[in-house]
Structures are given as C-alpha cells and as structure tokens.
Amino acid sequence: DFYKSRKDLIESPLKRIQDGMAAEMLISSWELHQGTSCRGVNWDRHPMADVRAVVAGVGGHRLALLLRHLALDYRSWSSGMPDLLLWHFLDERGGAEAKLVEVKGPKDKLSEQQRAWIFVLMDFGFDVEVCKVSLVSKRR
Helix, strand or coil: CHHHHCHHHHHHHHHHHHHHHHHHHHHHHHHHHCCCCCCCCCCCCCCHHHHHHHHHHHCHHHHHHHHHHHHHCHHHHCCCCCCEEEEEECCCCCCEEEEEEEEECCCCCCCHHHHHHHHHHHHCCCCEEEEECCCCCCCC
C-alpha cells in the first residue's frame, strides 16, 4: 500500500526523472540534504561528479523504472540486486555509461532473486552481466 497511498507524490518526481531532469534533481537534493543522516547514504563515499556520471550512464528512463519498481514492492525487491555498479565517463560534457554486474565465485550460483533482478533490469534496458570469477593456481 506504500505506493498506492502515495502515487501522486511518487509519480510526479518519477516523471521529471524520466523526462531528463534527474541530474538537476540530484544536484538540488545533494545541496539541500548533504550531510543529513539518511539510511543507505554515505555522503563521503563518492564525489558529486561520480554520482552525476552514474545518473547520466543509467539514464532517466531506466532510473525512473527502477525507482518505481522499488516503490511498488520494496520488501520483495530489497535484496538480490547485482553486486557492482560500474561506470565511466565518455566526455567532459557529462556523458557516461553504466553497467550492473553480479559477481559469482567458482562454486556460486545465481539465486532465484538474483535471476529475477537480472531479468527485470534487462527488461528496463540496463546493461547487466554476470561475472564468473575463477581461481588461478600459482605456478612456480
């Protein structure tokens, strides 16, 4: 019922994000709230430029779809998201690319929740990969 009871409050900013206003909203929110204690937010972990690159790389359309998905059913989707978010800058004007990566060791397998996340993210247009890590034996 979280989403249902707040639909108008949620959809308005999601529309702005989808319409390309995510970077402006990020800057405004960052300046207004930086340093405020907020669960899941570490203000010192990444500089604003990196966070903007992630937003640019993900894109407003995909970001809005992801945020709506979490707002609709956070409890069911609060785990299993890929381990890594990789990004790099394409140019000085703020262009960037982003990729989500699930990392698995030699004996690890994807859980059903991780599979579901990968399919949902791919449906939303995200670049998603599974990286299988293998042990390398040391030769002398």
